Amino acid sequence: MSGESIMxxxxxxxxxxxxxxxxxxxxxxxxxxxxxxxxxxxxxxxxGVSHGSIFAHFPTMNDLTVSVLSDFGDKIGTRLHELAKNCxxxxxxxxxxxxxxxxxxxxxxxxxxxxxxxxxEARYTFAAVQSTVAFHFSIVIEREIEKGTVKKLxxxxxxxxxxxxxxxxxxxxxxxxxxxxxxxxxxxxxxxxTYLELIKI
Amino acid sequence: MSGESIMxxxxxxxxxxxxxxxxxxxxxxxxxxxxxxxxxxxxxxxxGVSHGSIFAHFPTMNDLTVSVLSDFGDKIGTRLHELAKNCxxxxxxxxxxxxxxxxxxxxxxxxxxxxxxxxxEARYTFAAVQSTVAFHFSIVIEREIEKGTVKKLxxxxxxxxxxxxxxxxxxxxxxxxxxxxxxxxxxxxxxxxTYLELIKI
Amino acid sequence: MSGESIMxxxxxxxxxxxxxxxxxxxxxxxxxxxxxxxxxxxxxxxxGVSHGSIFAHFPTMNDLTVSVLSDFGDKIGTRLHELAKNCxxxxxxxxxxxxxxxxxxxxxxxxxxxxxxxxxEARYTFAAVQSTVAFHFSIVIEREIEKGTVKKLxxxxxxxxxxxxxxxxxxxxxxxxxxxxxxxxxxxxxxxxTYLELIKI
Amino acid sequence: MSGESIMxxxxxxxxxxxxxxxxxxxxxxxxxxxxxxxxxxxxxxxxGVSHGSIFAHFPTMNDLTVSVLSDFGDKIGTRLHELAKNCxxxxxxxxxxxxxxxxxxxxxxxxxxxxxxxxxEARYTFAAVQSTVAFHFSIVIEREIEKGTVKKLxxxxxxxxxxxxxxxxxxxxxxxxxxxxxxxxxxxxxxxxTYLELIKI
DNA sequence: GATGAATGAGCGTTCATTCAT
DNA sequence: TATGAATGAACGCTCATTCAT
Numbered sequence: 001m002s003g004e005s006i007m008x009x010x011x012x013x014x015x016x017x018x019x020x021x022x023x024x025x026x027x028x029x030x031x032x033x034x035x036x037x038x039x040x041x042x043x044x045x046x047x048g049v050s051h052g053s054i055f056a057h058f059p060t061m062n063d064l065t066v067s068v069l070s071d072f073g074d075k076i077g078t079r080l081h082e083l084a085k086n087c088x089x090x091x092x093x094x095x096x097x098x099x100x101x102x103x104x105x106x107x108x109x110x111x112x113x114x115x116x117x118x119x120x121e122a123r124y125t126f127a128a129v130q131s132t133v134a135f136h137f138s139i140v141i142e143r144e145i146e147k148g149t150v151k152k153l154x155x156x157x158x159x160x161x162x163x164x165x166x167x168x169x170x171x172x173x174x175x176x177x178x179x180x181x182x183x184x185x186x187x188x189x190x191x192x193x194t195y196l197e198l199i200k201i
Numbered sequence: 202m203s204g205e206s207i208m209x210x211x212x213x214x215x216x217x218x219x220x221x222x223x224x225x226x227x228x229x230x231x232x233x234x235x236x237x238x239x240x241x242x243x244x245x246x247x248x249g250v251s252h253g254s255i256f257a258h259f260p261t262m263n264d265l266t267v268s269v270l271s272d273f274g275d276k277i278g279t280r281l282h283e284l285a286k287n288c289x290x291x292x293x294x295x296x297x298x299x300x301x302x303x304x305x306x307x308x309x310x311x312x313x314x315x316x317x318x319x320x321x322e323a324r325y326t327f328a329a330v331q332s333t334v335a336f337h338f339s340i341v342i343e344r345e346i347e348k349g350t351v352k353k354l355x356x357x358x359x360x361x362x363x364x365x366x367x368x369x370x371x372x373x374x375x376x377x378x379x380x381x382x383x384x385x386x387x388x389x390x391x392x393x394x395t396y397l398e399l400i401k402i
Numbered sequence: 403m404s405g406e407s408i409m410x411x412x413x414x415x416x417x418x419x420x421x422x423x424x425x426x427x428x429x430x431x432x433x434x435x436x437x438x439x440x441x442x443x444x445x446x447x448x449x450g451v452s453h454g455s456i457f458a459h460f461p462t463m464n465d466l467t468v469s470v471l472s473d474f475g476d477k478i479g480t481r482l483h484e485l486a487k488n489c490x491x492x493x494x495x496x497x498x499x500x501x502x503x504x505x506x507x508x509x510x511x512x513x514x515x516x517x518x519x520x521x522x523e524a525r526y527t528f529a530a531v532q533s534t535v536a537f538h539f540s541i542v543i544e545r546e547i548e549k550g551t552v553k554k555l556x557x558x559x560x561x562x563x564x565x566x567x568x569x570x571x572x573x574x575x576x577x578x579x580x581x582x583x584x585x586x587x588x589x590x591x592x593x594x595x596t597y598l599e600l601i602k603i
Numbered sequence: 604m605s606g607e608s609i610m611x612x613x614x615x616x617x618x619x620x621x622x623x624x625x626x627x628x629x630x631x632x633x634x635x636x637x638x639x640x641x642x643x644x645x646x647x648x649x650x651g652v653s654h655g656s657i658f659a660h661f662p663t664m665n666d667l668t669v670s671v672l673s674d675f676g677d678k679i680g681t682r683l684h685e686l687a688k689n690c691x692x693x694x695x696x697x698x699x700x701x702x703x704x705x706x707x708x709x710x711x712x713x714x715x716x717x718x719x720x721x722x723x724e725a726r727y728t729f730a731a732v733q734s735t736v737a738f739h740f741s742i743v744i745e746r747e748i749e750k751g752t753v754k755k756l757x758x759x760x761x762x763x764x765x766x767x768x769x770x771x772x773x774x775x776x777x778x779x780x781x782x783x784x785x786x787x788x789x790x791x792x793x794x795x796x797t798y799l800e801l802i803k804i
Numbered sequence: 805g806a807t808g809a810a811t812g813a814g815c816g817t818t819c820a821t822t823c824a825t
Numbered sequence: 826t827a828t829g830a831a832t833g834a835a836c837g838c839t840c841a842t843t844c845a846t
Contacts, residue, residue, distance in 0.1 A: 016805065035318070039840060050807045055842065057805095116314045116372070117236065123375060157395040164369030165362050171317070174324070194358040198399040213825070217830060241816065251832045256817060258830095414846070418809060437720065442837065452811045457838060459809095515719045518774070519638070525777070559797040563768050570767030573719070576726060596760040600801045619826070642819060653828045658821060 020057045022047050027068045032106035036065060036114050066121040069111070073125040076104050077132045084136035090150065090199070093140050094162065094192055097133055101166065102184040109170050134159050141199075150199050162195055221258045223248050228269045233307035237266060237315050267322045270312070274326035277305050278333050285337040291351070291400070294341050295363065295393055298334055302367065303385040310371050335360055342400075351400045363396055422459045424449050429470045434508035438467060438516050468523045471513070475527035478506050479534050486538040492552070492601070495542050496564065496594055499535055503568065504586040511572050536561050543601075552601050564597055623660045625650050630671045635709035639668060639717050669724040672714070676728035679707050680735045687739035693753070693802070696743050697765065697795055700736055704769065705787040712773050737762050744802075753802045765798055 026047035030038050040061050044051040058064035080100050087093035101108055115122050137159050144150040150158075166184075169176055169191060173183040227248035231239050241262050245252045259265035280301050288294035302309055316323055338360050345351040351359075367385075370377055370392060374384040428449035432440050442463050446453045460466035481502050489495035503510055517524055539561050546552040552560075568586075571578055571593060575585040629650035633641050643664050647654040661667035683703050690696035704711055718725055740762050747753040753761075769787075772779055772794060776786040 019806080037318075040842085041840070044808095051809090051841095052807050052843085053805085056807085059842095061841065112372070113317050116375075117238075117318075126373075127376065151398060153395055153398055157391065160369055161362065161366050161395065161399065164365035164367075166365075167369055167372075168361055168365030171313070171368075174317070175328070190358070194354055194362065197352060197354055198362065213829070216825095220830075240814075242814090252816095253818080253832055253834095254830080257832090260817090262816065414808070417846095421809075439720075441835075443835090453837095454811055454813095454839080455809080458811090461838090463837065514774070518716050518777070519640075519720075529778070553800060555797055555800055559793070562771055563764065563797065563801065566767035566769075566771030567764050568767075569774075570763055570770055573715070573770075574729075576719075577730065592760065596756055596764065599754060599756055600764065622827080643821085644819070647829095654820095654830090655822085655828050656826090659827065662821095664820065 016057075019049055019053060023049060023054055023057055023064065024068055024071055027064055028072060028107060031065075031068060031110055035110050036118060040064075062119045066119055069118070069122050069125040072104070072107060072111070073128045076100060076108070076129055079103070080129070080132045081136075084133065087136065087140060090137070090140050090144055091192070091196060093133075093136055094195070098166070098184055098188040098192065101170075102182055102188070105170070105182055105184055109173065112167050113171055130163065137162075149201065151201055153199075158199060161198070165191055165195060220250060220254065224250065224255060224258055224265065225269055225272055228265055229273065229308060232266075232269060232311055236311055237319060241265075263320050267320055270319070270323050270326040273305070273308055273312070274329050277301060277309070277330055280304070281330070281333045282337075285334065288337065288341060291338070291341050291345055292393070292397060294334075294337055295396065299367070299385050299389040299393065302371075303383055303389070306371070306383050306385055310374065313368050314372055331364065338363075350402065352402055354400075359400060362399070366392055366396060421451060421455065425451060425456060425459055425466070426470055426473055429466055430474065430509060433467075433470060433512055437512055438520060442466075464521050468521055471520070471524050471527040474506070474509055474513070475530050478502060478510070478531055481505070482531070482534045483538075486535065489538065489542060492539070492542050492546055493594070493598060495535075495538055496597065500568070500586055500590040500594065503572075504584055504590065507572070507584050507586055511575065514569050515573055532565065539564075551603060553603055555601075560601060563600075567593055567597060619660075622652055622656060626652060626657055626660055626667065627671055627674055630667055631675060631710060634668075634671060634713055638713055639721060643667075665722045669722055672721070672725050672728040675707070675710060675714070676731045679703060679711070679732055682706070683732070683735045684739075687736065690739065690743060693740070693743050693747055694795070694799060696736075696739055697798065701769070701787055701791040701795065704773075705785055705791070708773070708785055708787055712776065715770050716774060733766065740765075752804065754804055756802075761802060764801070768794055768798060 023043065027043050030043055030046055040054050041051050043064075044054050054061075054064060058067060080097070083096040083100060084093055087096055111118075111122070111126065115126055134156070138155045141150060141155055141158055145152055145155075169183050169187050173179070177183050177186050224244065228244050231244055231247055235243075241255050242252050244265075245255050248254075255262075255265065259268060281298070284297035284301060285294055288297055312319075312323070312327060316327055335357075339356045342351060342356055342359055346353055346356075370384045370388055374380070378384050378387050425445065429445050432445055432448055436444075442456050443453050445466075446456050449456075456463075456466065460469060482499070485498035485502060486495055489498055513520075513524070513528060517528055536558075540557045543552060543557055543560055547554055571585045571589050575581070579585050579588050626646065630646050633646055633649055643657050644654050646667075647657050657664075657667060661670065683700070686699040686703060687696055690699055714721075714725070714729065718729055737759070741758045744753060744758055744761055748755050748758075772786050772790050776782070780786050780789050
């Protein structure tokens, strides 16, 4: 009687996954545009799904946020890994880093800006993204330290200095540039050259 | 309304100022503890005043927030100026900077963390605090650049690197240390020595 | 969101319209009973819906008020038009006018009584209702003026005199009759005969 | 020890009456300007007395409103009586009536407009004002009825027709004239001549 | 599974009224 | 008596979440 539907089970499953994907992608876009405190109803409307659908897929808004963050972590992590793996110098690596950040700037900005108001899981995303770069960074920087072209300082400090500088510009983008312009595009080279100047012996 | 009663006119004024102060100080503490989006009712309860009292002193919550911020700006600005004016080396100056940040760490953390969700006036506070240090920083750093002990880089880049590094540790305090411990206390020296190592020729 | 479910899509729409209708009708009744400044919570309670439901259907209380007014305008306008169109004498027309006013007396009383504290749209409702009657009035009265049975005075003045008289009794119903009794029922004939006496040559 | 103050008792009493008067007069002015639902704090500020003073003189705002109304009733009643007593024709009487209404138009407008949202006592004021005119009206109109120059209709109906017409224009002043212009000044003559035309045989 | 109407706790804000001075 | 700071109940409105269909 039941158990048998017009659509095959897998078709339904695909539909379900599609809806889920649509919600996550829309939430990603809206979060990037307006920050994480957008009402769930707005996301539903923009995604073209019912308000209730969000809660059918994600028990709470928190869960949606976490999924979006984790998705973002995977995406940017992969991208970073891709671009970083063939970099043989700090300069190249950081150039690629900036390139990726520019690609994802809007959402990345929200992440570092609102991270402390986000669910705890946001930290994992944040940490994962950073450690992807950190991994590649440590490889190239240690080689350069050994070569004697870079100051002998703890790798993590060198890395945190870089991240601090970049994040500082991102977080204060309203101060550094017009609100719609990419800070990375505008200041990336300056940040990079300053940083390289600092770490070189 | 006459403005002159037998006595006690000023007593009431003092009481009013006391209440205002109590609200501001409570708000300051709660903001530091839980961030700027605490409900007004929580502040009222903690301050031991009625909910309505908040609005008798501050027309909107925004006004309260701005007052707290501006108060904070004055306090920390004065303190920074005090400690900074006699510093004759970058090292001393930054030590004092860290000292002050440690004193005000909890609130300063919320300020840099939630700045972008705060009323526009928050930016003035933020900018004022930074420029106080920037002023003293540029004096000592330029002298050292001239002396040839510090790399010849634009002052603002040197400063932003420092701030970026410090803010990075503050913003990610949950990552770097147990939530109740001061990141500055724990990592201050490391930050300072790394930074000094970086800027020196 | 697809817009076509197996069935019951329209069932929900009907239910929604029912709730909306329930809110409007309750608001209509309560406004008639207690005036337009009843709290939204009272309307919700009386309508048997949650407080929030009101705002799910009407973004602001103002919108609800306007909807109720516009609904009322349609209802009474249609009714007036219906009854008036076959009237061939001033006497008949005004009799029908009074009849309709008696039907809607409680709400009509609030409308003319609180009109100046209502949203601007209330004026349109008010004006629309009056002009429906005015239209029919001018037809019959001008014919009678031509026939020489009614004094030759500007139509609008004749009409305003009638409205003024009727509204005066409505607005001062507490003075003219016990609060629950219809003033129109009690004084309608007297108003009508007086008015007819006045306008006739 | 006590019982003896620097100021004589009567001085104090006079001051008290002055304050009371100042409150009533200010409330009168503000009510006329903005309607009866102005916050008590606004009246206090405008009157130059403390907020509490209002409640020292009037237990509730209701009581103040009633006092203002009663004061107004006395003032306008006296004025009406003054001007009316020497009128020997309906025309003259109604002219004087209009003159007085124009003098007090702003407040009178609020009274008839918001009467039903006012404390019950407002009715007495309203009734008293009307009956003052009614008294003089009945004298002159009855004489004219006897003379056969005015239609033989119940005096109260003739009077209510007049009041209805005038109030209709007042209540709908927004429709008839620019908001700051006196409707009485603009339409008074038309109202009067229409009315006289109607009542004459 | 998807829907979207309904829910209700919670928010910032207003203001008549109280009361210590 | 006059003061004005403090009060707190009430208001319109928001939004994550529920649940009958």
